[in-house]
Amino acid sequence: MIILAKYIIVTGGVVSSIGKGITAASIGRILRSYGLKVAAIKIDPYLNWDSGTLNPYQHGEVFVTEDGMETDLDLGHYERFLDVNLPGESNITTGKVYLSVIEKERKGKYLGSCVQIIPHITDEIKSMIRKIASKSRAEVVIVEVGGTVGDIEGQPFLEALRQLRNEEGYENVMFIHVTYVPYLKAAGEFKTKPTQHSTKELRSTGLTPDMIICRSETPITSPIKEKIAHFCDVKKEAVINAPDVRSIYEVPLVLNKQKVGEYIIDRIKLDVKGAADLSDWAKIVESLKIKEPTIKVGIVGKYVELEDSYMSIREALRHAAAHLGKRVEIGWISTNEKISKEKLKGFDAILIPGGFGKRGIESKIYAAKYAREEKVPLFGICLGMQCMVIEFARYIGLEGAHSTEFDKETPYPVIDMMEEQKRIKKMGGTMRLGAYKCKLRPGTIAHKAYKEDLISERHRHRYELNNEYREKLEKEGLIIAGTTPDDFLVEIIELKDHPWYLGCQFHPEFKSRPNRPHPLFISFLEAAAK
Template sequence: MDVLTKYIIITGGVVSSIGKGITSASIGRILRSYGLKVGAIKIDPYLNWDSGTLNPYQHGEVFVTYDGMECDLDLGHYERFLDVELPGVSNITTGKVYQSVIEKEREGEFLGACVQIIPHITDEIKSMIRKTAGINDYDIILIELGGTVGDIESQPFLEALRQLRNEEGHDNVMFVHVTFIPYLNAAGEFKTKPTQHSTKELRSTGINPDMIVCRSQDPIDEDLKRKIAHFCDVDPNAVVNAPDASSIYEVPLTLDKENVGNFIANRIQLDVDTKSADLDEWKATVKSLQKKDPIVTIAIIGKYIELEDSYISIRESLLHAAAQIGVKLNLKYISSDVDDLDQEELKELDGILIPGGFGERGVEGKLDAVEYSIVNDVPIFGICLGMHSMVIQFARRNKMKNANSTEFDKDIQYPVIDLMEKQKEIKQMGGTMRLGSYDCKLIKDTKAYLSYNEDIIKERHRHRYEFNNEFRDELQEAGLVISGTSPDDFLVEIVELPDHPWFLGCQFHPEFKSRPNNAHPLFVSFMEAASNYSKNK
């Protein structure tokens, strides 16, 4: 049965990377505590069709939905905070909008009309939003507009969202504007002028914010809130402060203390009892994340370490697992793009995680990390390219000295990792991989099976290269255990070493399914092994 979906639109001002995604996800967590069905949309104004080909240094990790869409990393925040699986249409880009409109024009759908930004582009944006809202009959859809108010590329989206408010009705759409309140040391005070200008810029588009969330380094006082309310023409109760927190998972609790849920419920006429909000589980999760000991030191060994957002889902998954088993995570980032890994630095580790990636750069450093793990019995977890590195290094140790992946060497003698047959003729970069959720069959009495305690699991993929079955028997005879395969037993999904404390590589990306209140079983098993290693050092 269709339900009336209400929309909460989150915009940003003053500076980028202000935390709109965490703010959106935190609002969603509060609304979920009322028993509402909450979905989310991220609008990215860039012309790329999706995030698949974006450089991690510029944009952070690429998040993959269950149905195979390569998305902005904020989709990961939404899924973790809301504890839902979002469809790929939850990420709208300028590229998707324009492509759809051009395809309709080519098919004659506009009957010869001159196709324009208004109404054709704005109508398409609204159509995409409503289509997403209808997929799961959401009570609430959070819509985060990427970028900053005033950006040229955001203007068609702001106009579409203004129209959406008028069409859906005042009681069904509200705007939340996230701004930054800088503190000037020289003046010894916070400055509200950037927020005033940003709000004025938003109002010039015909949009008056209903709530202003003020990000700041430290808490601001009530006088400052009243000043912002006065100059930005909003209710004093609608000015909310979200100061820096030690953990992103504290933000829903901060906003709850600021009565955000109550204000939203009244503003868009939600039929809920806000006093019945249940954030107890979330509070317990936040408390478990604050544990100070014992400390377990894990290193992510990759080539994009300069920007931590490149591995944000892995970082969060490790935090979730650490909290679940009752330890504190000490996370290090070690560059694999070096001639030799620092052996003294490796000795400090209780566990090694090798993440996914593309291209040859940094691979030899990852192979060195695998070798160190094998020789020193250090727990190691390989994901996607990390698993490839584990297979390659194991093969090199077992009579295949020149083993490699054809991603790095097309003419190698032992191509233990090779391109999937269906991919060999594809020349485009975007959307050409094995993407989305696939079934995996687990072999009993393996670490993988003991972690999940299930026969069949579903995990998300993002890759072109696979374990080469031509070397399957030979590697198994050498001691490699294949503990997970596709249901038809054709594709190798998980490999292990049985005589190692914890040596496991998986082809898929388990980090996309971990939740703060429900850590992923592989990360939990890995963290337990690292904790045991730490105790026994």
């Protein structure tokens, strides 16, 4: 049976970072509660092919999909809210679009035509969107356009979406515009002019919003909604307010109270049976409101000034804490300055996340040393696991042990790149990306947490534990708790005579969901609570 998808396009205005991603994910969650199959797409107008080489300070974390694509962090929101695994194709960038068009031009696909923005670039954009709709067999495809209306780099995408609406038909494409309504204390009132101008800018591209979602610090009044409806030419019931809330997971409930789902279903004629059922989601939100007891976790990283750099880890900790009926309090410890015992001793547990580059490495290694000596639960993820191995190697007498990523001349390269990887020169080509299977050793912390013999987790790294040192490390007390099914690559390490000391080469945080917390995070916080 051929499923003809309906499209919901989410654009943003006034300022960036107002929550388009959370809004799009929340709308998806509401539609899922009607029993609809929903897919999501994030359009990023930057020229990078993917998010893999972007600085976390500029762009937040890089989210990795099951099929190994390095994407925008909004795909993480989509997966957590929709409880689905999205393909890497769900992140469309200008770089991907232009590269595809240029490759086709080089192969003569355009039969000598002068290749232009319209129709060739816009056709490629539409083709990529429709491909996701077809492969996912979704009934609704939510397309979020990154940036704000008026950005020059976003214009080809808006034009493509204008064409998509005309080609698919009015009843099959809906536009939702997310804006910001500021409150001026000096004037004592909300100001609607930014929303008016943003909507006018959107109209200048040929697009008319069907719904306007107004972000604000506090709830806006009914007269303000009426004013926006009047000046922006939308129905009053299509002016929705999304004020700041304690938890991002409350947003679907806030939107649902204002009948967003009902309006969308009527506008694009979706076939649903019954009303939305967000009762399970409401329970999740309530569980996240717990204030006591509190577990204090210190995250030791070099990008801690921007929490979005560790978005999935933060959320995974919250999911696990709520599952245990507890609250997690995260302390951010920067490795850009020397770490002391005093900075670490107030935490119930320590987590060392992934990362790249030498800066801050010795601070991470010190954190691993502290946790090992003081018997504090320690969770090392990716580079965090590698720092645990380096620290342990030094502890057992391999003085100067290191990773060849940071010290090419180390006498004990306990972390190294595999020989077949060393021959690859292309940026990103040496990385192990996406889902790989892992065989667990019975009786280990990992095996008890997963309650399975074989698991699958997502990776994003170049360097591995050097097998030449594996026997020596194991003899001294390091436990190889998980390996690739062929036993060649080490995936999980633990430590004898320690309450909870686990490092994994993969990124478990990418698979955590508010309704299905990740077992390793649950086990970690259980140990911290003791």
